[in-house]
Amino acid sequence: xxxRSRRLDELGRWTIEYGxxxxxxxxxxxxxxxxxxxxLRMKGRNNDWVQSCEYESFLQAFNDSLRPDGMRLFALRLNxxxxxxxxxxxxxxxxxxFLSGYDPEFAQFSPGSLLLHHILKWSFNHHLVVDIRIGDExxxxxxxxxxxxxxxxxxxxNGFGAAYLATHTGARGLHYxxxxxxxxxxxxxxxxxxxxxxxxxx
Numbered sequence: 747x748x749x750r751s752r753r754l755d756e757l758g759r760w761t762i763e764y765g766x767x768x769x770x771x772x773x774x775x776x777x778x779x780x781x782x783x784x785x786l787r788m789k790g791r792n793n794d795w796v797q798s799c800e801y802e803s804f805l806q807a808f809n810d811s812l813r814p815d816g817m818r819l820f821a822l823r824l825n826x827x828x829x830x831x832x833x834x835x836x837x838x839x840x841x842x843x844f845l846s847g848y849d850p851e852f853a854q855f856s857p858g859s860l861l862l863h864h865i866l867k868w869s870f871n872h873h874l875v876v877d878i879r880i881g882d883e884x885x886x887x888x889x890x891x892x893x894x895x896x897x898x899x900x901x902x903x904n905g906f907g908a909a910y911l912a913t914h915t916g917a918r919g920l921h922y923x924x925x926x927x928x929x930x931x932x933x934x935x936x937x938x939x940x941x942x943x944x945x946x947x948x
Contacts, residue, residue: 754855758825762864766819771809774821775802778831781847805833805845820868822848822861830857832865841869842877859885 754760766774783797795801808817818841822830830848834841843865848858866889869876878889880896902908931939 751860754824754857754860757855760822760824760829762861763821763823764818764868766821767809770821771819772806774819774828774831775805775809775833777828778819778833778845778847779805781831781849782845785847820861820865822857822864824852824857830861832858832861834865836874839873839875840877841865841874842879844879862889 763770763774779796779802786793786796805817816836818834818836820832820834821828828849829852831846832843833845834843843862846858846862848861862885866876902910
């Protein structure tokens with residue numbers, strides 16, 4: 747992390763902003779949602795809730811400087827330019843980080859990781875447990891000290907739902923197994939399994 751900080755130092759002065767409120771909250775939240783929606787489009791993913799106007803209105807409603815808890819918005823700026831941001835929900839003893847984004851122009855400097863590093867320090871100084879939510883992203887394996895297995899249920903309510911589940915469950919199941927193998931099975935065993943499967947298929 748120090749190396750990333752030094753690399754960013756070469757571009758100018760960077761600052762971390764904690765707990766934005768008022769107009770700054772409005773500005774950075776809009777920027778963050780734009781980054782998230784662009785990322786979803788680039789990845790070919792769809793999230794009706796994140797892409798809705800109601801979602802932004804919901805988050806804007808927490809722009810209240812009188813509350814110590816609720817939404818807390820963090821930002822990383824370089825020479826005054828916004829290059830990364832993250833939104834979390836603060837409770838009595840936990841901060842739940844659930845929305846993050848960065849400027850792709852600065853991807854080589856890992857601005858999102860640098861901002862997260864400072865958010866973790868801030869959270870620990872305020873005696874908060876950090877919840878980085880569901881997902882198997884690579885970076886979570888390095889910064890977390892506890893993991894909780896989650897279960898996802900899909901229930902068909904009619905014939906159309908049953909047909910949808912029948913056509914999508916197989917592909918999702920294979921994707922899940924592939925991720926689990928990558929996370930928990932040693933590389934030499936994965937290579938051996940692939941060779942056995944390839945041999946059996948010929």
